[in-house]
Amino acid sequence: GAGVSQSPSNKVTEKGKDVELRCDPISGHTALYWYRQSLGQGLEFLIYFQGNSAPDKSGLPSDRFSAERTGGSVSTLTIQRTQQEDSAVYLCATGRPLQRSFYNEQFFGPGTRLTVL
Amino acid sequence: AQKVTQAQTEISVVEKEDVTLDCVYETRDTTYYLFWYKQPPSGELVFLIRRNSFDEQNEISGRYSWNFQKSTSSFNFTITASQVVDSAVYFCALSEAGQNAGGTSYGKLTFGQGTILTVHP
Numbered sequence: 231g232a233g234v235s236q237s238p239s240n241k242v243t244e245k246g247k248d249v250e251l252r253c254d255p256i257s258g259h260t261a262l263y264w265y266r267q268s269l270g271q272g273l274e275f276l277i278y279f280q281g282n283s284a285p286d287k288s289g290l291p292s293d294r295f296s297a298e299r300t301g302g303s304v305s306t307l308t309i310q311r312t313q314q315e316d317s318a319v320y321l322c323a324t325g326r327p328l329q330r331s332f333y334n335e336q337f338f339g340p341g342t343r344l345t346v347l
Numbered sequence: 348a349q350k351v352t353q354a355q356t357e358i359s360v361v362e363k364e365d366v367t368l369d370c371v372y373e374t375r376d377t378t379y380y381l382f383w384y385k386q387p388p389s390g391e392l393v394f395l396i397r398r399n400s401f402d403e404q405n406e407i408s409g410r411y412s413w414n415f416q417k418s419t420s421s422f423n424f425t426i427t428a429s430q431v432v433d434s435a436v437y438f439c440a441l442s443e444a445g446q447n448a449g450g451t452s453y454g455k456l457t458f459g460q461g462t463i464l465t466v467h468p
Contacts, residue, residue, distance in 0.1 A: 263455060273438060273458035286453050321392065325454065336456065338384075338392035 232256065234339035236322050242345045243312055251307045251342045253322030261325040262305050263336060264289075264297060268318035276320075279305060280327075312346045319343050349374045351441050353459035360429055361467050368424045368462045370439030376400075378444035381415065381422045382456065386436040398422065429466045436461045 235254045243249050255262055264276040275289040279299045290296070294313075299305040309316055323336035350373040360366045372381065383395040396406065398415050406413050410427045426433055440456040 261454065265456075272460045273440075273456075275455045275457070278453045278455055280453070286455065289455075319390065323392075323456075335394065335397065336454070337394070340389070340391045 234322055234324050234337055236320075236339040236342050238342060239340065240343045240345075242347065244347050245314060246311055248308065248310045249312055249344065251309075251320050251344070253305045253307070253324075253339060255303060255305070255322075255324035256337055258326070259324035259337070260302055260327050261336075262299060263323045263325075264305070264307050265321040265323065266318045267321060267341070271318075273321075276307070309344075312344075314346050317344055317346045349376075349379075349441050349443050349457045351439050351457055351459035353437075353439055353462050355462045356460070357463040357465070359465045359467065362431060363428050364466075365425060365427050366429050366464065366466075368426075368437050368439075368464065370422045370424065370459060372420050372422065372439070372441045374441060374443055376443040380442040382440040382442070383413065383422075383424050384438045384440060384458075386438065386461070388435070392438070395424075426464075429464075431466050431468055434464060434466045436463050 234256055237252045241249055260281050262279040265273055266276055267273045277284055277290055277297050278286040281302045282299050294310045297307045319341040321341045322339045325336045352371045354369055358366055379400045381398045385393045385395055396413055403415050403417055412425045414423045438461045439459040442454050442456050443452045
């Protein structure tokens with residue numbers, strides 16, 4: 231079956247512009263995570279969705295970052311007024327519903343490489 | 348707070364050598380999961396293994412083996428007879444049950460900084 235897909239694969243934008251990054255999960259995966267991979271910070275968690283709600287937004291670095299998920303499927307990460315420090319690879323991961331053991335295996339997409347000039 | 352440390356930033360070996368990637372973690376939860384992921388040059392993170400905190404048995408899968416020791420909070424990864432195709436960035440990660448947070452951590456992963464492994468022919 232199809233894996234997690236993300237679009238665009240690459241995005242170059244000018245400082246101050248808004249960008250939208252999209253994630254299409256594996257069918258049936260209700261858990262969805264956004265991570266960011268940057269040279270200075272490594273791989274860091276941004277936000278978690280269970281269905282359409284986001285019970286954990288603790289990793290969003292500023293109020294310029296927001297995300298939504300509709301229909302329990304596609305998610306969009308929006309960065310407003312982009313800054314150069316937002317340059318990174320943004321990774322989406324999805325998984326099956328959480329079990330009692332608070333665990334689910336995450337399957338990662340190929341990422342979107344964002345470059346802010 | 349949880350933390351994962353991969354002290355080796357880069358490792359370079361010649362094909363057929365054995366190589367061990369170190370991972371040390373910190374957590375106050377008694378229930379947690381440990382993972383290793385591989386990130387080849389293509390960029391996509393590939394799941395290799397998960398271990399829960401109650402299972403300290405070592406595991407072997409082909410040329411890969413993992414040594415989990417709670418006493419030293421380590422979860423090391425060994426590649427035997429390395430091959431050029433093993434060249435990648437390897438990440439160790441931790442997922443807490445979130446008991447100390449009063450609920451759940453929702454399975455989010457805390458990653459180490461990664462180890463760049465280069466295997467030369």
